[in-house]
Amino acid sequence: MAESRAPHQIGEYADQVLSVVEHIPPGTVLTYGDVAAAVGRGGPRQVGTVMAQYGGAVPWWRVVRADGRLLPGHERRALENYRAEGTPLRDAGEPGAYPRVDMRRARGDDPAL
């Protein structure tokens, strides 16, 4: 019963998702689907929803779309981190067009997958 009503306790699902993201080693990235698979529950959309709310507490830039696209509006922020971590990128060479993560090389080697 009476569990002290913690003001909005983070659901266990969100907790697991954040945990996985925290464990992504620098220089590598995972897709939303990968994280969902690692957690073993929900889908990429659920992961996205969780990240939208608590992403600020974890290295959100290490989670990208399956095509290696960066978050709309945060490309700049992500690039800064990738440059500092040495994350392999695919340069488009076109000005104005932001580069994308080279999934073939940057994808995390998480054994959960």
Next chain:
DNA sequence: GTGCTGACACAGG
């Protein structure tokens, strides 16, 4: 109960 929305994935054009 129905429908829309969302930091997604994938196939087609």
Next chain:
DNA sequence: ACCTGTGCCAGCA
């Protein structure tokens, strides 16, 4: 490279 539609799962009006 871009856009569109469909499938998926959960939350919310």
